Amino acid sequence: MDAQPTPDPALEAAQRAGFDLNLIDCNLALSPEERLLRHDAALELAQELRKAGELRYAPSAPVAATAR
Amino acid sequence: MHHLHQLLQRLADAQFEFVVIGGYAGVLHGSSLVTNDLDLCAVLSPENIAKLRTVLADLHPVHRMTHKKLSFLDVPPAGTSLANLYLETDAGIVDVLTNVLGIGAYARLRQSATEFPLFGRRCAVISLEDLIAAKEAVGREKDLLAVKELRAIAAKRARS
Numbered sequence: 001m002d003a004q005p006t007p008d009p010a011l012e013a014a015q016r017a018g019f020d021l022n023l024i025d026c027n028l029a030l031s032p033e034e035r036l037l038r039h040d041a042a043l044e045l046a047q048e049l050r051k052a053g054e055l056r057y058a059p060s061a062p063v064a065a066t067a068r
Numbered sequence: 069m070h071h072l073h074q075l076l077q078r079l080a081d082a083q084f085e086f087v088v089i090g091g092y093a094g095v096l097h098g099s100s101l102v103t104n105d106l107d108l109c110a111v112l113s114p115e116n117i118a119k120l121r122t123v124l125a126d127l128h129p130v131h132r133m134t135h136k137k138l139s140f141l142d143v144p145p146a147g148t149s150l151a152n153l154y155l156e157t158d159a160g161i162v163d164v165l166t167n168v169l170g171i172g173a174y175a176r177l178r179q180s181a182t183e184f185p186l187f188g189r190r191c192a193v194i195s196l197e198d199l200i201a202a203k204e205a206v207g208r209e210k211d212l213l214a215v216k217e218l219r220a221i222a223a224k225r226a227r228s
Contacts, residue, residue: 008220010222011224013220019100020100023100024098024100024221035096036092040071043102043103046102
C-alpha cells in the first residue's frame, strides 16, 4: 500500500485561511500576461460594483426649499 | 477606468528602471488577491522623475496623498529627488518607493528580482521570497493573510 503524501504545512495554512488551492493551481497554469489581464478585469468589476453601491446608498440630495 | 497592466507596459517602454513590488507582484507570482494599485521600487533621482513625468503626462498624474491633489507635472520642481511617490492617474494608482521595508533599496531588490516576459517586454518583479519577507516586515493583517497564499504558491512551485 502506498504511503499518503505528507501534507504541506504551507498548503494547510493557506487552506485554513480560506484560500482555494485549486484557484492557485489555475493561476499558476496561466501565463504572467494572462494573470494580469484576469486581475485587471476583476479589479474593474470590483470598482463598478463599488460605484453602484455608492450610488445606491448615497444620501439623496437635499430638495431645494420652495416659497409658497 | 483602471488598467494597471497598461500602466506597467508604458513604464517598461520608457527606459525607466523599476522592480514591481506589492500586490501586483503577488498577482504575477500567482496570487488570487485583487489589488487597487501598481507598486514599484525605483531610484527617484531627478532624471527618473523627469522620465516618469514624460510617460505619465497625458494620464493627468496627481499626488494622491496631497489635500489639493497637486499635479505631478508641477510638483516637485525639476532637479528634485524624492523618497516616495504616491500618484493617481487616469489609468490607476501607481506608488513608487525607493526602499522596501524588510528588504532594502532598489539595487538590493533588483539583484534577486525575477524577470517576467510581459507583452513583448521583460519586467523585473520582486522575487517570491523577498515579497514574502517584505509583507511579513510590514505585518498588517492583510499582508500576513497574503503571505499565507504566497507561501502556498512557493510550496506548489517547489513540488512541481
